[in-house]
Amino acid sequence: MIPYFSFDSPFDSVPNGGFFVRPGPALPADEELMLRIADCLRGDLEGPGNRVVLEVQNGVVVLEGVVVTRALNALMHRLVWRVPGVADVCNRLTTWEDERRGHVDP
Template identity: 45%
Template sequence: MVPLWPDNDGWQPRGHGSDDWVADEVLDAEDFLSRRVADEMNQDPHVSGGQMVVTVQNGVVILEGYADTPATREAAGRRAWATPGVFDVCNMLSVDVHRDQD
């Protein structure tokens, strides 16, 4: 599972090598929060399997993409809610257990 977020270059994964840039970047609050949620989800062993896109609008985290199991979908929503600064979560993740078998 690789949570993603938008930036000026399109959708970029976080924490995968030399492209991992945050320290010197000036981020607006929504970018910062979406990255924080994605980082938290990457560190949670219960959130694995699938591909999720994390965006934030007005403090509301929007989770889109797919999860491999209902448990992963629910864990992603719980992790997003547990992140400081999140006011609400819109969990739009679908569960697609056959996606990798196509």
């Protein structure tokens, strides 16, 4: 399962607490790690404009979606790295701040 932070329900997702969850293959250790990360990020992502998909495979965390500011993007990256069991973080988040300016860093 992949937690999806959003107020909009994606077609292939089901509500689960404050997240939308898409079914997907995950090893038990990855699923447990994903749930710990989701708990860690939950308070920071609550609010309008944040739409984040969290995936974990073999301890590698992928963050995709859009958050409101660059500061929140950086905070999320740091918080994920602090969770025990995280082997690597691939941050593919963009920000509404950058999109309004028409600029997204590669």
